[in-house]
Amino acid sequence: MSKKRVTIYDIATELGITASYVSRALNNYPSVNKDIVEMVRKKAAELNYKHNSSAANLRQGSSKTIGVIVPHINQSFFSDAIAGIEEVCFEHNHSLIICQSHESFKKEGLAIETLIRQNVDCIFISISLETQSPKYLEEIIHHDIGLIQFDRSIEYNQGSECTKGYSVTNNNTQDSYSAVKQLLKEGYSRIAFLGGPDHISIYQDRKQGYCNAIRDNGLVLIDDLVVSDVLDEENAFKTAVKLLSTTEPPDAFFVTSDHQSLGVLQAAKQLGISVPDQLGIIGYANEFFTALTTPSLSSIDQHSKSLGRHTANLYFNSFLKNGGNKGRGERLIIQSELIVRNSSKRK
Amino acid sequence: MSKKRVTIYDIATELGITASYVSRALNNYPSVNKDIVEMVRKKAAELNYKHNSSAANLRQGSSKTIGVIVPHINQSFFSDAIAGIEEVCFEHNHSLIICQSHESFKKEGLAIETLIRQNVDCIFISISLETQSPKYLEEIIHHDIGLIQFDRSIEYNQGSECTKGYSVTNNNTQDSYSAVKQLLKEGYSRIAFLGGPDHISIYQDRKQGYCNAIRDNGLVLIDDLVVSDVLDEENAFKTAVKLLSTTEPPDAFFVTSDHQSLGVLQAAKQLGISVPDQLGIIGYANEFFTALTTPSLSSIDQHSKSLGRHTANLYFNSFLKNGGNKGRGERLIIQSELIVRNSSKRK
DNA sequence: TAAATGTTTGAAATCGATTTCCAAATAAAT
DNA sequence: ATTTATTTGGAAATCGATTTCAAACATTTA
Structure with a gap:
């Protein structure tokens, strides 16, 4: 040739x-x-x-590329967030490399390695459920590549101090508080909580919000009704069946993902419990399918696209101007919105 | 610093x-x-x-990067296909840049431009609904970047001849034929078809399969029951309402996407027509939500992950070994599978 | 032992765009 | 007419990994 x-x-x-x-x-x-x-x-x-961007990048020392790592790109929350990130990056003439961790710590590590070799300028990451160690995140810092966590985040060691650096999340505690309050207003009084792994802060926060709401309304926290680390549909289903089969079953579930809601709904159906009359449900993420089930599922819309936009803007504005990883970090809170559908609306 | x-x-x-x-x-x-x-x-x-991969790429003249352009990453079909592509690319040590066209011809053009500037080795694309002209695809060829179309494809000019080059699709004609046949077997006899834009071959093929099945079974093709270019939920809803309100309404719909199925289902609900008793529905793509609606929606599973894997393998095996774009091209057909759920199952 | 072969290592060119540092050319000011 | 600014343009260095070519060394063969 x-x-x-x-x-x-x-x-x-x-x-x-x-x-x-x-x-x-x-x-x-x-x-x-x-x-x-x-x-x-x-x-x-x-x-x-x-x-030839390789030549230009080599000379200029920057790749004008952002790496994004999410658990799954086919969950509305993540794909919408990516859409927001994409928009802002496009405005700034940066391109995107998108990787999926498939909720695996190992795959997340491989993705990070790939992105480091690709010389991305910054990595936006929402960590996998398995991720308990900041090992790979520190790897990113160590290679002088920008790091911004969004939604799911974890602390890491930055020299002597422990920090979360730059991050963008919802006000999970408060949002969960509001959701539980809505359930209480509808007359539900024995509300169960299904959460995620406690080592990821958004799940801690959501649990906290739940607990606060219960206590602030003069109710007693019942340990048996608070279950962590049951994030997928199947686990939620099993847990719900178990809880609903006790002598004092809950009359509502506040859960931390819409897939959990599906599991709870399934359990109710199987046990002949009617939703929302006998059982209320509110979930998280406002996935597309929440409007399609019978009954439709109430959910917290995290304004994910806006969250994505803010993540990217945080990079182009604050991060770059404040000395990057070495800067003092910044935590952004994105407004979210409770979408009340039939699963939590009693007549 | x-x-x-x-x-x-x-x-x-x-x-x-x-x-x-x-x-x-x-x-x-x-x-x-x-x-x-x-x-x-x-x-x-x-x-x-x-x-530093910029330096290496500059020297080696290849970026070991594949660009993928899809309309939306949050549709199961595309995200699963991407998952398949990702696996194979990972095995071959290539990374992925994923772009969304959001079904816009213009955005698709911008994505292609970005990928060209990024020096990707090859672009895997499933074109947007708006794409009627091969203008940007020819741009890719012109820049000596590989081009492989998957699922949705279109012909382009390659020097003197008109070709589709390398492409990976399902056997749309045959699959549609089987779907319609299943409807007939269930006793539906006045089947309507809602398609996509006719300039994209998979929609042509699906219509063809529908027509063949109707004719081969001794029925007459009724022009009014065959509607093109109503791909989104809203259009499908309106069209379905119109068709179902005539004096001789259809008793089944074969449609080319699951979102169309949603529209049809909505229309039936509004008009008080029971599915599947009075109206059968079969859609395309086997999106996650098809199992969640009431009734659940029958759909054709395109084995999208496998389709993605085959697309990437086509590149690493056939494409690279047969002179790339200048080679004689190759069209791969991926098996798919009809998933019969309640929307097309009469007692 | 000398020649031939094979193996390990180094020097320097290379990929292509950017950018620093200058020089020439032109315009403006004195 | 001379000096001072201001454009306009060129020469060459630079980014960092790879690779060609050849030298140095070791090993085998005749």
């Missing part, structure tokens, strides 16, 4: 000017004559010139 | 050898002593050396 790549040198010789001038023309330097810019543009198109 | 990037030269001087040798050591050249490899590895880790 004798075909050589077209470079700015080719454009330069054809036009009788130098490569440096061509480079400046293509990059719209103010010092370059308008006519020349036009001329270079035309010639570039004619020769089918293709900018 | 006085901190300089650690390079192989730093490793080399610390170890008293040359950079070229370090490079070979890190890349496991057989001629390099095992002990040296170990030594270099250790020193690299100690200095926190980070491989």
Whole structure:
């Protein structure tokens, strides 16, 4: 294959000017004559010139690429967040490499390794459920690559201090508080909680919000009704069946994902318990399917696209201007919204 | 910031050898002593050396990166396909840049431009619904970047001839045929078809399969029951309402996406038509939510993950070995499977 | 022992865009 | 007319890993 790549040198010789001038023309330097810019543009198109970003990145020391790691791209929360991230990155002329951890600590580590080798400028990550150790996150810091956690986050060691650095989340404690309060207002009084792993702070916070709401309303916290680490549908189903089969079953569930809601709904159906009359349910994430089930599922909409946009903006504004990882960090809180559907609305 | 990037030269001087040798050591050249490899590895880790892929790519002329463009990453079909692509690319040490077109021709063009500038080796694309012109696809070819279409595809000009080059799809004609046949077997006899834009071949094929099945079973094709380009839920809803309100309404719908099924279901609900007794529905893609609706929705599972794997394998095997875009092209057909749920099952 | 072969290692060129540092050319000011 | 600014453009260094070519060394063969 004798075909050589077209470079700015080719454009330069054809036009009788130098490569440096061509480079400046293509990059719209103010010092370059308008006519020349036009001329270079035309010639570039004619020769089918293709900018080589490897060369540019090598010279400039930045890849203008952001790596995003999420557990699954097919969950509304994450794909919407990615859509938001994408928009802002596009505005800033950065491109995105998206990786999935599939909720596995090991795969998350591999993804991080890949992104480091790819020389991304920053990694936006929502950690996997398995992730208990900040090992790989510290790896990122160690390689002087930016790190911003969104939604699910964990602390890591930054030199001597322990920090969460830059992160963007919802006000999980407060939102959970409101959800539980809504259940109470509807007359539910024995509310169970199904959470996620306690080593991830959003699940801690959601549990905290639940506990606060219970206590603040003069009720007693019942240990048996508070279950951690039952995030998937199947576990939620089993747990719900168990709780609902006791002599003093709960009359409502506040859960930390819509998939858990599905499991609870399934359990109720199987046990002949009617939702919402005998059992209320509120979940988290406002997945697409929550509007489709019978009854439809109440859920907390995390405004995920906005959360994504804020994550990216945090990078381009605060992070870059405050010394990156070495800066003092920043935690952003994104507003969310309780969507009340039929699963928590009693007549 | 006085901190300089650690390079192989730093490793080399610390170890008293040359950079070229370090490079070979890190890349496991057989001629390099095992002990040296170990030594270099250790020193690299100690200095926190980070491989610079921009430099490597520049030298090697390839980015080992695949660009993937899909309409939406949050539709099961696409995210599963991406999961398959990811697996195979990972095995071959390639990374992925994922872009969304959001079903817009313009955004698709921008994504393609980005990927070209990023120097991806190949683009795997499932075109947007709006895409009627192969303009941007030809742009890819023109830049000597690989092109493989999957699922939704379109023809483009390759020099003198018109071709579809490399593509991976299901056997849409046959699969649609089977779906319609299943409806007939259940006793439905006046089956409507809701399709997508006719300029995209999978929608043509699905319509063709529908038509063949109708004719082969001694029925007459009724033009009014065949509607193209009503791919989203809302359009499907409106069209279904219209068709169901005529004096001779259809008693079943075969549609080309599960979102259309949702629209049809909605229409039936609104008009008080019971599904599946009075109206059968079969859709396409086997989205997660199809199992959750009441009644659950029958759908064609496209084995999307396998489709994704095959797309990537087509690249690493056939494409690269047969002269790339200039090769004679290849069209792969992936098996799919009809999932019969309640929406098409009469007692 | 000398020649031939094979193996390990180094020097230097290379990939392509950017950018620093200058020089020439032009315009403006004295 | 001379000096001072201001554009306009070029030469060459640079980013860091890879790779070609060849040298140095070791081993085998005749």
